Amino acid sequence: MKVKILVLILSTFYVANAQKNQGIIGESNWFNGWTNFKPKAVVYPAANQIITGDIKENMTLTKNNTYLIVGSVHVASGVVLTIEPGTIIRGDYDTTGTLTVVKGAKLIANGSETDPIIFTSNKPASERKAGDWGGIILMGDAPISRLGGVASSFYEPNPLYSSFGGLNENSDSGVIRYTRIEFAGKKIDNKMALNALTLAGVGNKTKLEYIQISFCSDDSIEVVGGQVDFSNVISYRATDDDFDFSMGIQSTVSNTIAIRNPYCSDNTRSRCFEIDSYDKVENFDALKKKTFVKLNNVTLMNDEENSMGLVKEAISLKTDSFVEVNNCVIAGFSSFIAFDDRYLADDNFKKIKVYNTTVDSCTEVFTNETLNKDQNASNWFMQNEKLFAVTNVGINNLFKNNDVKRKPDFRLK
Known part of the structure; x- marks a missing residue:
């Protein structure tokens, strides 16, 4: 004793x-100001804008709208998708709403401590659960330890948008900052599910900080090759x-x-x-x-x-x-x-x-x-x-x- x-x-x-x-x-x-550990209780505005298909020109999502991602949405190479602070983006359950930023494209999701960007479920508060929608996929041309130096995403069925990897350590896929990702990770089939945030061949000019990922049914963050750093990330109740x-x-x-x-x-x-x-x-x-x-x-x-x-x-x-x-x-x-x-x-x-x-x-x-x-x-x-x-x-x-x-x-x- x-x-x-x-x-x-x-x-x-x-x-x-x-x-x-x-x-x-x-x-x-x-943690103060921008996080939420009880997202099931939040009543988000209903979506009044639908995003679907391919984004082939620069686009800005604004705080005064609420968006619904339907199906696999691709930000094409050379295109920048900008999201204003405070914007809410909801993912569709039936079509496994997923945002894919392909190699050569950028996502600028630069929220703030008082106005975070929110990716979440489209279901009502009482019905939300892990795996309600797909997630976010960023792909770049940074090195991967794979024969041939390139690979194809397991999660992206379209071969036009699935390639990642290359020789550019300084690859820039954009910014995710002061952003919450909730209830992502829907299953694709019996063996595979999406992640809340997937990074494939992403380079070191990509900025990833102040990110909270909650209630993902697979990995909160999966990183496949590349050279990228993280700071001030919260992974909460990942499956x-x-x-x-x-x-x-x-x-x-x-x-x-x-x-x-x-x-x-x-x-x-x-x-x-x-x-x-x-x-x-x-x-x-x-x-x-x-x-x-x-x-x-x-x-x-x-x-x-x-x-x-x-x-x-x-x-x-x-x-x-x-x-x-x-x-x-x-x-x-x-x-x-x-x-x-x-x-x-x-x-x-x-x-x-x-x-x-x-x-x-x-x-x-x-x-x-x-x-x-x-x-x-x-x-x-x-x-x-x-x-x-x-x-x-x-x-x-x-x-x-x-x-x-x-x-x-x-x-x-």
């Missing part, structure tokens, strides 16, 4: 004295992964949070981050960059029981993919990082970097894919020189306010 009490005291002392820069940060709570990275993506994710919930998980191994370099090794171009994701000030919070919830590992890391974790907080999982067997057999875990990070209330820290503790990896990361702490404080004591129903503030206490 004395040992347990001492561990708790030390854990509490560590969190209380942790550097202020761990987890999501900000002098004020940057599958919060972030899915593959095909050689080079990305830094900063000041971002994934909030898991037991009522929004599926049985296909949902994670906060799924990181790999290829779907099939025979498609991988060894001359291209392998997937590398850097997490700065990221909070991964699981509000499930470790032994009962469907979300087990915070991060799933596959062979030939790499992650660096800096100033992060991971709380409430069965495993912090689950490595695949090849990763563990080759001791590739020694290439992974974890700095100034707190892992709290997790059953294990480093495991294999079956969530059995890997002692070699654990011994490696727990060496004294690693700036890394394991605590057992609990989510109710870690954050200023983890109640999403009452103005949540996930900065550390």
Whole structure:
């Protein structure tokens, strides 16, 4: 009993004295003003404008209208779609309303803290649920680690608009800022669903910040190749992964949070981050960059029981993919990082970097894919020189306010 009490005291002392820069940060709570954790309760205006087919000339969507996306809407190459702050765009259920910004086109969705842009369901408030419409797809000509250097989108059936990838790291697909995406991720068939936001071969001039994605029935964000960064993103109650990275993506994710919930998980191994370099090794171009994701000030919070919830590992890391974790907080999982067997057999875990990070209330820290503790990896990361702490404080004591129903503030206490 004395040992347990001492561990708790030390854990509490560590969190209380942790550097202020761990987890999501900000002098004020940057959730305020533009987010909504109860979108099912909002009565949005009925759509008075329909968007369908191909957008072949520059277009601006204005705040004084409410728009309905019907079917697959394509922003053609060379065209810019601009959305004014405060504009509401609703996605049609029956036709799986989806907005695709093809390679060479741009989306300028630059909302504001007081006037966010909202993509949401077209159903009445009482009937909304995850998967009510398709989502947003951005495609660019940045490098992907695929033989031939280009690929076709799994989600876009029209071959005229499905190609992505190229040689342009500075590719610019536009801006998504102060934007909410709600109830997206409708299933295409029994095996595949759309994501709230899909980025394919998107380059580093694309700006993605202050984005809240809520109640997506698949991944909140899927990134396939490219070189693009994220800042101030909230993934809330995703059914599958919060972030899915593959095909050689080079990305830094900063000041971002994934909030898991037991009522929004599926049985296909949902994670906060799924990181790999290829779907099939025979498609991988060894001359291209392998997937590398850097997490700065990221909070991964699981509000499930470790032994009962469907979300087990915070991060799933596959062979030939790499992650660096800096100033992060991971709380409430069965495993912090689950490595695949090849990763563990080759001791590739020694290439992974974890700095100034707190892992709290997790059953294990480093495991294999079956969530059995890997002692070699654990011994490696727990060496004294690693700036890394394991605590057992609990989510109710870690954050200023983890109640999403009452103005949540996930900065550390």
